[in-house]
Amino acid sequence: MKIAFTSSGKTWDSIIDPRFGRTEYIALYNEENEELNFVDNTSVKNDAHGAGTATAQKIFELKPDVLITGNGPGETATTALKHVKMKIYFKANDMTLKQAYEEYKNGNLPEIK
Amino acid sequence: MIDHRPLKIAVASGKGGTGKTMVSTNLAALRSQSGSTLLVDLDVEEPNDFLFIPGELVHVSDQFKMIPDWDQNRCTLCGICSKVCKYHAVIQLGTYIAVFKELCHGCYACSELCPVEALPMHPYKMGTISKKISQNLTFLESRLEIGEEQAVPLIHQTHNLVDKNYADFKVQIFDCPPGTSCPVVAAVKDTDFVILVTEPTPFGLNDLKLAVETMRKLGKPVGVVINRHGIGNDDVEVYCRQQQIPVLAKIPFSRQIAELYSNGSLAYQEVGSLESSLQQIFSYIQNTVKP
Amino acid sequence: MNEIVILSGKGGTGKTSITATLAMLAGSDAVIADCDVDAANMHLLLKPDFGKGHDFYSGELAVINQDQCTRCGICEEKCRFHAISSPGGQFQVNPIDCEGCGYCEKVCPAHAITMQERFSGNLYISQTKAGSFMVHARLDIGAENSGKLVARVKNEAKSLAVAEKKQWIIVDGSPGIGCPVISSLSGATYVILVTEPTMSGLHDLKRIYAVIKKFRIKAGCIINKYDLNANKTNEIKRFLDEAEILHLADIPYDILFTQAMVEGKTIIEIQSPYKPVFQQIWSKLSEQLNHKKQ
Numbered sequence: 001m002k003i004a005f006t007s008s009g010k011t012w013d014s015i016i017d018p019r020f021g022r023t024e025y026i027a028l029y030n031e032e033n034e035e036l037n038f039v040d041n042t043s044v045k046n047d048a049h050g051a052g053t054a055t056a057q058k059i060f061e062l063k064p065d066v067l068i069t070g071n072g073p074g075e076t077a078t079t080a081l082k083h084v085k086m087k088i089y090f091k092a093n094d095m096t097l098k099q100a101y102e103e104y105k106n107g108n109l110p111e112i113k
Numbered sequence: 114m115i116d117h118r119p120l121k122i123a124v125a126s127g128k129g130g131t132g133k134t135m136v137s138t139n140l141a142a143l144r145s146q147s148g149s150t151l152l153v154d155l156d157v158e159e160p161n162d163f164l165f166i167p168g169e170l171v172h173v174s175d176q177f178k179m180i181p182d183w184d185q186n187r188c189t190l191c192g193i194c195s196k197v198c199k200y201h202a203v204i205q206l207g208t209y210i211a212v213f214k215e216l217c218h219g220c221y222a223c224s225e226l227c228p229v230e231a232l233p234m235h236p237y238k239m240g241t242i243s244k245k246i247s248q249n250l251t252f253l254e255s256r257l258e259i260g261e262e263q264a265v266p267l268i269h270q271t272h273n274l275v276d277k278n279y280a281d282f283k284v285q286i287f288d289c290p291p292g293t294s295c296p297v298v299a300a301v302k303d304t305d306f307v308i309l310v311t312e313p314t315p316f317g318l319n320d321l322k323l324a325v326e327t328m329r330k331l332g333k334p335v336g337v338v339i340n341r342h343g344i345g346n347d348d349v350e351v352y353c354r355q356q357q358i359p360v361l362a363k364i365p366f367s368r369q370i371a372e373l374y375s376n377g378s379l380a381y382q383e384v385g386s387l388e389s390s391l392q393q394i395f396s397y398i399q400n401t402v403k404p
Numbered sequence: 405m406n407e408i409v410i411l412s413g414k415g416g417t418g419k420t421s422i423t424a425t426l427a428m429l430a431g432s433d434a435v436i437a438d439c440d441v442d443a444a445n446m447h448l449l450l451k452p453d454f455g456k457g458h459d460f461y462s463g464e465l466a467v468i469n470q471d472q473c474t475r476c477g478i479c480e481e482k483c484r485f486h487a488i489s490s491p492g493g494q495f496q497v498n499p500i501d502c503e504g505c506g507y508c509e510k511v512c513p514a515h516a517i518t519m520q521e522r523f524s525g526n527l528y529i530s531q532t533k534a535g536s537f538m539v540h541a542r543l544d545i546g547a548e549n550s551g552k553l554v555a556r557v558k559n560e561a562k563s564l565a566v567a568e569k570k571q572w573i574i575v576d577g578s579p580g581i582g583c584p585v586i587s588s589l590s591g592a593t594y595v596i597l598v599t600e601p602t603m604s605g606l607h608d609l610k611r612i613y614a615v616i617k618k619f620r621i622k623a624g625c626i627i628n629k630y631d632l633n634a635n636k637t638n639e640i641k642r643f644l645d646e647a648e649i650l651h652l653a654d655i656p657y658d659i660l661f662t663q664a665m666v667e668g669k670t671i672i673e674i675q676s677p678y679k680p681v682f683q684q685i686w687s688k689l690s691e692q693l694n695h696k697k698q
Contacts (some may be wrong), residue, residue: 131416293545375602
C-alpha cells in the first residue's frame with residue numbers, strides 16, 4: 001500500500017498540513033519498502049486559481065491507495081479524487097505524520113465518503 | 114430630439130452594511146409612484162432586495178455559462194486541455210479528464226484547442242434571475258448558485274438581459290455588490306451615475322475613499338449619501354467638501370429605520386424625513402445626468 | 405495552533421469590530437490576518453505600523469507587442485471576454501476585462517502576445533498595538549482575483565505564526581460567499597459567524613452556513629444588535645440549534661461601539677460594560693478548541 005499525506009515539512013515528525021490544495025509538501029509512504037518521500041508543492045500553492053484540483057492531479061500521479069489530510073479537500077478536489085477510487089481520511093489536524101499514520105492504522109481517522 | 118436611453122443609476126458602497134439595500138429599495142419604490150421603475154439586485158452573492166419588495170418572487174430564468182464537457186469516446190488523452198487551462202478547471206487523472214465547472218471561466222481555450230473536439234461547450238447553470246412586479250415597480254433579482262465562485266459573468270449577463278428586455282423602463286436602479294473589486298466594476302458598467310452610500314465613521318470614510326477612487330478610474334460621476342448621520346464624526350463631510358463630491362443626502366440615524374429594516378419594511382412609508390431625502394437624491398441625479 | 409475565521413455574509417454586522425476585539429484579547433500570542441481585502445478596515449482599530457510592504461502580483465494579463473503584431477485579428481475574435489479591441493487598426497488589451505486565460509497567446513500566429521504577471525496590490529506585515537503581528541493588504545483599484553490575495557495573506561500569517569510560535573491566527577474574513585470567502589475559510593480550525601437580527605442578516609447567515617458545511621468546519625455564532633428585533637433574534641437562535649452552531653453571545657445595539665471606532669479603539673479599550681461579554685466569548689472559544697483536540 002502507498003499512503004500520501006499533506007505535510008508541512010519533510011520528516012516523519014512534521015505536522016500534517018491541514019490544507020489540501022495549498023499544502024506545503026505531499027509525503028508518500030510506501031509500506032512495502034518502508035520508504036518515505038516528499039514532493040514539493042510550492043508551484044501549486046502559489047497558483048492564483050484551482051490549487052485544489054492541481055494538487056489532486058499531482059497526488060493522483062503519485063498513485064497512492066490512501067490519502068491522509070487535515071481539513072479535507074474542498075468539494076471539487078474530493079470529486080476529482082473519488083473518480084480514481086482513492087480512500088481519503090481526514091481530521092489529522094495537529095498530528096505528526098507518524099501519529100497520523102498510527103491513528104489511521106488503528107482506524108481512528110474518519111473517512112470522506 | 115427626444116432621448117430614449119433609460120437613466121441607469123447604480124447604488125454602491127465601499128463597505129457592506131452601510132444601507133445600500135435600504136437606499137436602493139426605498140428609492141426605487143418611491144420613484145415608482147411617479148412612473149414605471151426597474152430595480153435590479155446585482156449583489157448576486159447576497160441578494161437581499163427581494164425581502165423589501167412586496168409579492169412573491171416569480172421564477173423567470175436559469176442563467177447559464179458555457180463550460181466544456183468531456184467526450185470520453187473522442188478523447189485521445191493528449192493532455193493539451195489540462196496544460197492550457199490557467200484555472201486548473203480541467204485536469205487529467207490518468208485516463209480520466211475531470212472538468213470543474215465552478216473554476217471554469219468559460220474562455221473556450223481547452224475546447225477549441227482540442228485537436229479532436231473532445232471538449233464541446235455546454236451550458237451550465239450558474240444562477241437565476243427572478244422577477245417580481247409590485248404595481249409600477251418591476252424588480253429583478255440576480256442570484257448566484259451557492260458554491261459558484263465567480264460573480265462577474267452573471268452580472269454581465271444580467272445587464273445584457275436588462276438591455277434586451279427592459280429597455281422601455283426609463284429609470285433603472287442597480288443595487289451593486291459591496292467592495293471595490295471586479296464584481297462592482299462589472300455592476301456599474303454602462304450606468305450613468307453612481308450613488309455611494311456610506312456612514313459617518315472611520316470605517317465608512319476609509320471605504321468611501323476606495324470606492325471614490327474606483328469610480329474615478331472608471332470615469333463615473335458620483336454622489337454620496339451619508340446614512341446614519343449623527344453617529345460618529347464629520348470626517349466624511351470634510352472629505353467630500355475637499356474632494357468636491359456632492360453630498361446628495363444625509364439620512365439621520367434612527368432606530369426606527371433600523372427596526373423597520375430588520376422586519377423587511379420599506380421605511381420611507383413611515384419616516385417622512387427619509388422620503389424627502391430620497392426625493393432630493395433623485396432630483397439631483399435627474400438634473401445632473403445629461404444623456 | 406488555532407486558526408479562527410470570523411465571517412458574516414452580510415456586511416455591516418460588526419464583524420471587523422468584533423474581530424479586532426478578539427485580537428486585543430489574544431494579545432501578543434497571535435497573528436492577525438485581515439482577509440477583508442476589498443474593504444480592509446481592521447488597521448483603523450489595531451493600528452499596525454505598516455512595517456514591511458511588498459508588491460503583490462496575481463494572475464496574468466495579456467500584453468501585445470505592437471512590433472510583432474500582424475493585425476490579423478484572431479486574438480480579438482477568440483477573446484470571450486471582449487478584452488481586445490482594435491481602434492484605428494491597433495490591437496489592444498483592456499486590463500479591466502482581461503481574465504488572463506491565455507487563449508490569445510496560444511492562438512497568435514505571430515507570437516506577439518505574452519502573458520505577464522498583473523500588479524494587484526500591496527501586502528503588509530506589521531506589528532499591532534497589542535504586540536501581535538498583523539498581515540494585511542490593499543487591493544489595487546478594480547484589481548481582480550482577491551481570492552488569491554486572501555490565500556497569500558493567510559499563508560504569510562501562517563508562516564509567521566509557525567516561525568514565531570504563536571498560538572492563534574485570527575482572520576477577519578471576506579464578505580459574500582464567493583471566491584475570497586472560500587479562500588479565507590480554507591485551513592480554518594473554527595469559524596465565528598457574526599450576524600444581526602434582520603431579515604437580510606438571517607438570510608445571509610443561512611447562505612454562508614451552506615458554504616461552511618461543505619468545509620466541515622465547526623462554527624459558533626455571535627448575534628450582534630440582538631435587541632433590535634426580538635422575533636428575528638429568536639428565529640436566528642432556532643436556526644443555530646437546527647444547524648448545530650454554538651451560540652456564543654448576544655451583543656446589544658449600542659452607540660458605544662461607534663464611539664470606540666471613532667476613537668480608533670476596540671470596545672474593551674473604552675469605558676463600557678462589554679469587556680466581560682468578550683472575555684466570556686474568548687473562554688468559550690478556547691474551551692471549544694481544546695475540546696476538539698482530544
